[in-house]
Amino acid sequence: MSANSEPQKTISDFEAVLDKADSSVASFEQDRNGPFDILRDFLRTTPTAIPAGVLILSVLGFGLVANNFLKLSTLSLVLQQVTVTGIVAIAQTMVILTAGIDLAVGQLMVLCSLVMGKLAVELGLPAWFAILIGFVAGGAMGCLNGVFVAYWRLPPFIVTLGTLGIFKTLKLWYSGSESIRASDIEDTAPFLDFFGQTIKLGAGAEVTYGGIALVLTAVVAWYVLNRTPWGRHVHAVGDDPDSALLAGIQTKRVLLSVYVVAGIVCAFGAWISIGRVGTINPESFDQVNLDSITATVIGGTSLFGGRGSLFGSVLGALIVGVFSTGLALAGVDSYWQYLTIGVLIILAVAIDQWLRRATQ
Numbered sequence: 001m002s003a004n005s006e007p008q009k010t011i012s013d014f015e016a017v018l019d020k021a022d023s024s025v026a027s028f029e030q031d032r033n034g035p036f037d038i039l040r041d042f043l044r045t046t047p048t049a050i051p052a053g054v055l056i057l058s059v060l061g062f063g064l065v066a067n068n069f070l071k072l073s074t075l076s077l078v079l080q081q082v083t084v085t086g087i088v089a090i091a092q093t094m095v096i097l098t099a100g101i102d103l104a105v106g107q108l109m110v111l112c113s114l115v116m117g118k119l120a121v122e123l124g125l126p127a128w129f130a131i132l133i134g135f136v137a138g139g140a141m142g143c144l145n146g147v148f149v150a151y152w153r154l155p156p157f158i159v160t161l162g163t164l165g166i167f168k169t170l171k172l173w174y175s176g177s178e179s180i181r182a183s184d185i186e187d188t189a190p191f192l193d194f195f196g197q198t199i200k201l202g203a204g205a206e207v208t209y210g211g212i213a214l215v216l217t218a219v220v221a222w223y224v225l226n227r228t229p230w231g232r233h234v235h236a237v238g239d240d241p242d243s244a245l246l247a248g249i250q251t252k253r254v255l256l257s258v259y260v261v262a263g264i265v266c267a268f269g270a271w272i273s274i275g276r277v278g279t280i281n282p283e284s285f286d287q288v289n290l291d292s293i294t295a296t297v298i299g300g301t302s303l304f305g306g307r308g309s310l311f312g313s314v315l316g317a318l319i320v321g322v323f324s325t326g327l328a329l330a331g332v333d334s335y336w337q338y339l340t341i342g343v344l345i346i347l348a349v350a351i352d353q354w355l356r357r358a359t360q
Helices: 002-032 035-045 049-065 072-081 083-096 105-122 127-151 156-175 182-188 190-196 209-227 229-239 241-246 251-277 288-298 310-329 334-359
Strands: 198-202 205-208
Touching: 049 310, 049 334, 072 083, 072 198, 072 205, 072 209, 072 310, 083 105, 083 209, 083 251, 083 288, 083 310, 105 127, 105 156, 105 182, 105 190, 105 251, 105 288, 127 156, 127 190, 127 251, 182 190, 190 209, 190 251, 198 209, 205 209, 209 229, 209 251, 209 310, 229 241, 229 251, 241 251, 288 310, 288 334, 310 334
Parallel strands: none
Antiparallel strands: 198 205
């Protein structure tokens, strides 16, 4: 009898352990369904929600404390000011989605604008052909970064820090540290100024072709990253490159293609920048490197890769523009503007870490 009762006792103990485990799992799932967990899950699946909310609140807030901020003319000016940063932020977002970073996007963009201007204005080539060569140059410089990162396995931060210096030297050498004047562009290659043309909206507001191009670029890039196999591969490589490789994804080719596409997008930004300022200056847009990273981080793209939003990056650029313009209209000194942007960056990274812990 003792021999028969021993197995029954063992089975009973095992069933008790299972019941205890089931109750623990149920308790854990109940804890995970708290209000903060629901909010965190929502923000993880909708990364654009945070920058959209911050943008709306900041616009309303500055509308209360800064005179004339809510005028259509002021809001349209903000859009014009962030057009170039928004385009470069789209390129930066693609790179950061792969858990990389590109510190050379600004210098690459300015160098491409010099290539376009030199060929069209000084050599007399057709403007459309000069722009095409500028796109090729942007893709080639992006390819250089991609080869070092994907095939040589060098850290993206170090690679792009190095190419930042290389591209900066090339732009100064190629331009002779001289600008191409607006009058020369208008006389010989007015097509370079295409994105500087405006559409009047009334009440002093106007939108440039560059602002329209920013919105269209964001839509196209969103579609490519979210509705095509290439875009899904980019997210997979950024989320877990080892698993992506085991799944049959050519991770090196994907990384290389991302840097090439980012270079081409920056070349497009170079064309838009010519229309934005009317001239081509080798020293212009010196802060667009950091501004693009700021916009991307504030826009909700994770610095650890695999998660982000292109529309969020554009909203991030708008947030930076709103704070800069709003604080200036409110009479706040410029150094407080930098402090505010720094606080926004730290908060964005802290939120990203909080959202990452949702899956751990």
